[in-house]
Amino acid sequence: MNREDAASPENRDDDEARHLARLLPPPVTENLSPERFRHQKELLMNHIDADTRRDSPVQPTTRPTGRLLRPALLVPVSALALAGILAGGLALRTDNENRPTTATAAQGTDGLLHHLSTVALTREEPVVRNDQFLYTRSMVREADISSGKAVLSPLTETEGWAPQDPRPLKKTGLTRVNGKDEVSNAELGDDHGTPAGLSRPTYHWLASLPTDPDELLAYLRAHVRKDAEQETDQIVFEQIGVLLGGVLPPKTAAALYRAAAKIPGVKEAPDAKDAIGRTGLGIAREDTKYGNRTEWVFDKDDYSFLGSREYRTKDAPYAKAGTLLSSTAEIEHAVVDKAGQVPGKAADSTGKRQAG
Numbered sequence: 001m002n003r004e005d006a007a008s009p010e011n012r013d014d015d016e017a018r019h020l021a022r023l024l025p026p027p028v029t030e031n032l033s034p035e036r037f038r039h040q041k042e043l044l045m046n047h048i049d050a051d052t053r054r055d056s057p058v059q060p061t062t063r064p065t066g067r068l069l070r071p072a073l074l075v076p077v078s079a080l081a082l083a084g085i086l087a088g089g090l091a092l093r094t095d096n097e098n099r100p101t102t103a104t105a106a107q108g109t110d111g112l113l114h115h116l117s118t119v120a121l122t123r124e125e126p127v128v129r130n131d132q133f134l135y136t137r138s139m140v141r142e143a144d145i146s147s148g149k150a151v152l153s154p155l156t157e158t159e160g161w162a163p164q165d166p167r168p169l170k171k172t173g174l175t176r177v178n179g180k181d182e183v184s185n186a187e188l189g190d191d192h193g194t195p196a197g198l199s200r201p202t203y204h205w206l207a208s209l210p211t212d213p214d215e216l217l218a219y220l221r222a223h224v225r226k227d228a229e230q231e232t233d234q235i236v237f238e239q240i241g242v243l244l245g246g247v248l249p250p251k252t253a254a255a256l257y258r259a260a261a262k263i264p265g266v267k268e269a270p271d272a273k274d275a276i277g278r279t280g281l282g283i284a285r286e287d288t289k290y291g292n293r294t295e296w297v298f299d300k301d302d303y304s305f306l307g308s309r310e311y312r313t314k315d316a317p318y319a320k321a322g323t324l325l326s327s328t329a330e331i332e333h334a335v336v337d338k339a340g341q342v343p344g345k346a347a348d349s350t351g352k353r354q355a356g
Contacts, residue, residue, distance in 0.1 A: 109268045109283060113261040119303045120253035128203040128335050133161040134247050135343060137332040138307070139275045143325045150319040155275060161339040162246075164202045168193030172200050174339040181340070198223055198239065207249040213258035220259070233263050234287035238294050244305045247333050272297045274307030275327035286313055292325070305330060 128134070137159045143150040159176040163169060170193045173184040186194040196205040198220075210216045220236045227235060240256050248256070260266055265285050272282025274297045281300055286293040291314030297306040309327040312319045319325070334343040 109266055110261050112268060112281060113257045113266075113283065116298065116303055117254040117257035120248075120257060121250050123250045123253070125250055126203075126247060126335055128164055128247070130164050130166055130202075130204070131337075132164050133336050133339050133341070134164065134203065135332070135334045135336045135341070136160045136162075136246060136330070138245070139329040139331060141275055141324070141327045143319070143323070145318045148318055150323050150325065152324060159342070161336070161341075162200070162202070163339070164204070166196050166202060166204060168195040169200070170194075176340075201243060201246070203247060203249065206243070206252045209252055209255070211251045211255040213255050213262060216255045217259040217262055230290045230292075231287045233265065234285060234290070234292070234294070237263055237266065237285045238310075241294060241296050241308050244296065245308070245328065245330055247335065269295045272309070274309065275329040276307075278306050278329065280306050288313075291316060291321070 137157070140156050140158050141153055143152045145151075156178060161174040163171075163173060168186075168190065170186045170190075171183055172186060172194050175182045175184060187199055194200050196202040210219055217236070220239060221232055224232065224235045224239050226232060237260065240260050243256060244253070260283070263285065265288075267284055269282030269284035271279050272284070272295045273279050278297065278299075281298040281303070282295050283298070284293060284295040291312055292310060293313045294308060294310045296308050298304065299306055307327070307329040310325045312321050312323045312325065315321050332343065336343060
């Protein structure tokens, strides 16, 4: 190459680009499939557009907006914040590909669970004090098999208040079923009270769990209560589902989704329904040995956890294949100051509702 060529504007631009490239750290990739890349890119572009709409008096209408996310758990994030989240596993590129708009375009169950994990990281972390309570309102149906036959209960409204006190407690919570209060006592054998843990998951205990999915999965496999008749992986899957039906630290929620993706036998369940008939994106696992199948249901628009259901897949003395054993629908979650206090309402010293 002669000196004239070396001094041309094109070559100077190339030299500057190479110099800048050497100064920047190499992009981190996660061997993303094209489907997962396009999906995460869509998530980033949606937030960039949202920032643009906030800064501009002209409101573009090219991208439809979804429903409002749950105010107690979710908050819009800026494009820069989301870019930081995705930087660990996404190197952006420009192309003219059509981007999918829902998680169903991701590659299989692994893609959906990883998408749910990414969305979980955009949620606002609530402030939870040790003297407060996590409130949950849900609709529940459960089968009673004490008679030797599964008898499904009617749809029941259930409210629960879980104390966040980290000390071992002899009174582990308050439950209100159809307006009737029931106090939960310490577990059998916990003479000095039940400590925070899998059976009493406080917010700060949840935040202390490993956020590496492999380490979290190993922890759950080691600490869930084993059952000789049931696969440990099924027990872990069901335990994760129980934890998802509450208020979770964003990093813990993200790790739980990625841990679930590593459990063998987990698959998608198209058009899964919760206890009140809401249809959404489904994740399921069947214990082929025991004959039970558990499904999780997620909102198709904001990917929030809607509920779960469990049913028989094999005939048993107490129930035939296809019999529903339980079904839940998550309605409301909040942080409150007293057991018995309903969000938006005060509570008297007995825990009964007062008009707000």
